[in-house]
Amino acid sequence: MTINRSKYVFDELHGFIELGPGIVDIVDSPAFQRLRRIKQLAQAWLVYPGAVHTRFSHSLGVMRVMDILAARLVREGHLSRDDALVLRLAALLHDIGHTPYSHALEMYFHNRFRLRHEELGRYVIENDPTISEKIKGLGADPREVAAVVGGVHSNVTLNMLMSSDLDADRLDYLMRDALHTGVVYGRIDVDRIVNTLTVTADGRLAVPMKAIHAVESFYIARLHMYRAVYYHKTITGYQLLMETIYELLANDPDTSTLLEPYTSPDGIKRAIREGTFFAWDDYYIGGLLNYVVSHKLGRGELRELASMYLNRRGLRTVLNRTYFTSDIEQEAEIREKAREIKEELVMRGISPTHVRVYYDTVDILEEDEQVLVLHDGKEEPISSIESSIIRSLPKSMVVLRVYAHPKYAGLAWDVVSKITGK
Amino acid sequence: MRACELLTIVGEVIPSVKGFQKRLAAQKLAYLIERLTGQREHHFMWHRHGPYSRGLAREMRRATPCEASEELVRIAKELIMRFGEAAGDPVKGLEIAASLKMLMEEVYPRPEDPVEELLRRKPHLSREEVMRVYSVLTSL
Numbered sequence: 001m002t003i004n005r006s007k008y009v010f011d012e013l014h015g016f017i018e019l020g021p022g023i024v025d026i027v028d029s030p031a032f033q034r035l036r037r038i039k040q041l042a043q044a045w046l047v048y049p050g051a052v053h054t055r056f057s058h059s060l061g062v063m064r065v066m067d068i069l070a071a072r073l074v075r076e077g078h079l080s081r082d083d084a085l086v087l088r089l090a091a092l093l094h095d096i097g098h099t100p101y102s103h104a105l106e107m108y109f110h111n112r113f114r115l116r117h118e119e120l121g122r123y124v125i126e127n128d129p130t131i132s133e134k135i136k137g138l139g140a141d142p143r144e145v146a147a148v149v150g151g152v153h154s155n156v157t158l159n160m161l162m163s164s165d166l167d168a169d170r171l172d173y174l175m176r177d178a179l180h181t182g183v184v185y186g187r188i189d190v191d192r193i194v195n196t197l198t199v200t201a202d203g204r205l206a207v208p209m210k211a212i213h214a215v216e217s218f219y220i221a222r223l224h225m226y227r228a229v230y231y232h233k234t235i236t237g238y239q240l241l242m243e244t245i246y247e248l249l250a251n252d253p254d255t256s257t258l259l260e261p262y263t264s265p266d267g268i269k270r271a272i273r274e275g276t277f278f279a280w281d282d283y284y285i286g287g288l289l290n291y292v293v294s295h296k297l298g299r300g301e302l303r304e305l306a307s308m309y310l311n312r313r314g315l316r317t318v319l320n321r322t323y324f325t326s327d328i329e330q331e332a333e334i335r336e337k338a339r340e341i342k343e344e345l346v347m348r349g350i351s352p353t354h355v356r357v358y359y360d361t362v363d364i365l366e367e368d369e370q371v372l373v374l375h376d377g378k379e380e381p382i383s384s385i386e387s388s389i390i391r392s393l394p395k396s397m398v399v400l401r402v403y404a405h406p407k408y409a410g411l412a413w414d415v416v417s418k419i420t421g422k
Numbered sequence: 423m424r425a426c427e428l429l430t431i432v433g434e435v436i437p438s439v440k441g442f443q444k445r446l447a448a449q450k451l452a453y454l455i456e457r458l459t460g461q462r463e464h465h466f467m468w469h470r471h472g473p474y475s476r477g478l479a480r481e482m483r484r485a486t487p488c489e490a491s492e493e494l495v496r497i498a499k500e501l502i503m504r505f506g507e508a509a510g511d512p513v514k515g516l517e518i519a520a521s522l523k524m525l526m527e528e529v530y531p532r533p534e535d536p537v538e539e540l541l542r543r544k545p546h547l548s549r550e551e552v553m554r555v556y557s558v559l560t561s562l
Contacts, residue, residue: 116465147530151467154529154539159467202470332486361484368445368479 011057013176014064022138023092027060029130030278031096035059037281041177042102043238044229046312048181051229055095055102061172066091068194069161069168078157078199085140087158090148091168093131097121100282104242111243115265120272122146129275156203165366166193166205166218174221177229186225189214200379206372215371215382216389219364226362226397227322237315237403240356245309248302248353249288255298258288301353305405315356315403318412319420324364324394334398335359337419341402344415354408355415358401364393423463425481427490428452431498436512445482446471447513450520452478454501455494457523458562468529472521508554518547518555 007019007027019027026032035056044051070084079087097120099105109115125146126132132142147153151163161167171190178186192214193207200206207215229235249255250263261267262280271277289306292298308314319341325331338359345355370381373388382390404412416422428448432439439447453466453473464475490498505515518540525536533539537552 114462118465141531143530151465152524152528152530153468154525154531154533156468156470159469163467204470328484328486331484335484361480363480363483366476366479367483368442368474369476 009060011061011064012053013057013061013172013179017060017064019060022134023063023088025134025137026089026092026131029128029134030275031124031128031131031272032056032059032093034278034281035095035098037283038098038100038102039282040102040173041180041229041235042104042282043235043242044177044181044232046238046314047232047234048183048229050182051177051180053176053180055098058173058176059092059095061176062094062168063088063092065171065190065194066161066168069197072195072197073157073199076198082140083155083158085138086144086148086153087161089135089138089140089145090158090162093125093145094118094121094149094162094169096124096128096131100280100285101242104239105246105285107239108243108246109265113265118150120265120268122150123269124272124277125149127269127273128277129273157199157205160203160205164205165369166197166215166371170222171218174218174225177225178221181229183225183228186221186228188218188221193218198374200372204372204379206374206379208374209385212373212382212385212388215373219382219390219393223364223393223397231322231360231362231397231399233317233320233401234314236358236399236401237317238309240358240403241305241309241314244353244356245289245302245305246285248298248305249292252298252302255288255292255302258291258297305353313406316406316409316412317401318355318404318409319400319402319416321400323398323400324396325398326395331361331396331398334400338400340419341415344419345412348411348415350408350411350415354405355412356403358399358403360399362397362399364395364397365390367395423452423455423461423494424485424488425478426485426488427494428498429482429485430488430490431495432502435499435502436506439513443513445479447516448482449474449478450516451498451501453520454516454523455497457527458501459497466524466528468524472517473524504558505555508558509551514547514551515555518552519559522552522556522559 005024007024008016011017036054038055040053040055040058041051066087070087073079074084098117106117126142135142135145148158148162151159153159174188175190192211196207196211198206249259261271289310293303293306338357342357372379373382373385382388402412402416428451432444432447456462464478466473466475502512505519506512509515509518521540522536525533525539537556540552
């Protein structure tokens with residue numbers, strides 16, 4: 001006998017979230033429960049001790065935000081009820097393929113295999129024995145849900161609601177991350193945004209002029225969060241350290257078997273098909289570090305880096321520069337500096353395991369994907385609105401850093417001084 | 423395939439296009455080359471103008487002039503020429519070809535007839551030009 005049960009989960013951000021029949025079964029599945037054991041901000045708790053919230057609560061939150069958005073768009077006639085169900089499931093499952101330690105391991109798999117978590121997510125939705133069946137049981141098509149997660153659904157609006165400059169994912173994570181880190185200037189007026197967002201005739205997202213302040217505040221809050229949390233120098237340093245450790249674990253004959261099958265896309269997909277993917281979580285990797293250190297497994301270098309990570313004795317920051325700029329040439333100069341530093345390190349025979357050059361650029365406003373504002377009967381990108389403060393924001397944030405193992409900090413400093421002249 | 427190479431090629435082969443149109447042409451060219459050669463470097467989403475990669479868009483905004491590899495120039499020129507001839511305009515030809523390719527192979531739910539679907543989405547296109555591009559695409 002099937003019992004159509006609902007449950008309510010109390011969420012720290014949205015209050016009670018109802019999990020209807022069928023949704024409960026998906027949430028109860030091993031692959032979804034795994035998200036309870038993956039921290040949303042991975043290493044951020046090493047700086048902000050409260051940032052231990054998980055991809056589980058974030059996924060429920062995205063579903064809640066999406067439900068509000070979709071209900072509004074159904075009322076306005078932009079979406080059907082079937083679309084709303086597909087969106088609900090896609091929102092709930094958008095992070096189902098996330099690697100443990102979030103972006104640290106995602107960098108590892110992306111740099112080596114061009115593998116992104118969305119691809120794994122699509123694979124879970126279509127192939128996990130429980131999840132795909134439960135989706136079908138709700139009357140939806142797993143491939144359609146997977147298509148929204150991958151951004152290739154035939155309805156462009158569904159793709160935009162799941163992944164664009166102002167999507168349900170970002171609306172939830174910005175608020176949630178601000179709450180848990182305590183970065184108060186990261187908060188946004190999400191109610192105003194979700195209750196005014198609409199769709200243009202060609203499927204793009206837009207807000208009325210009266211909501212422009214809320215959208216401006218969203219962009220500014222995001223900028224603060226980039227600087228204070230997502231690109232915090234210590235947090236980025238631990239991400240790089242974890243990426244290096246994972247690489248050493250995967251390539252050391254004493255430890256690689258302990259990591260199997262999570263060393264290649266094929267291995268991970270096999271685990272998904274066999275229903276064992278749930279075991280690949282933060283605890284698995286964290287436990288492995290403890291095991292390697294306490295049983296003296298692998299090369300000394302691996303054990304040393306694992307100890308440094310576990311004891312929060314991370315890499316030293318030898319160079320730390322953050323620039324806000326709209327000047328492409330200035331960006332190119334900074335990129336060139338990063339290249340020169342890397343080259344000099346190679347010339348001196350210093351391995352990337354010991355000294356890492358970190359260069360990244362963040363678009364503060366996605367030029368081709370800006371939120372549209374309905375203004376004087378027209379749809380205009382927010383940066384075209386004369387009175388909008390978005391026009392005054394720099395276009396990019398550029399981060400250049402050099403991190404070094406303490407033993408190599410002196411050498412790294414020599415290289416940095418030679419290239420930067422400081 | 424680097425973003426600067428794509429922009430260099432588009433700039434040389436279609437010198438009249440600038441700004442958004444140039445980026446659009448480079449996006450569609452990148453999609454076609456990646457799918458036709460099997461070298462998937464970027465993640466493309468289904469957008470209003472067809473395949474669109476946010477990562478590639480970021481790379482293009484920061485691209486400084488560079489020289490493209492001979493092999494890439496050869497493939498790109500051939501695609502621009504063949505689809506451009508079919509549509510009567512190179513940018514339009516690339517947009518139609520890339521959109522049809524994505525509709526045929528990646529977009530879901532998959533349309534029964536990609537040509538009809540594209541015409542429904544982009545009513546400004548003529549059936550003849552879409553059919554000509556479709557014919558070139560399926561002959562590759």
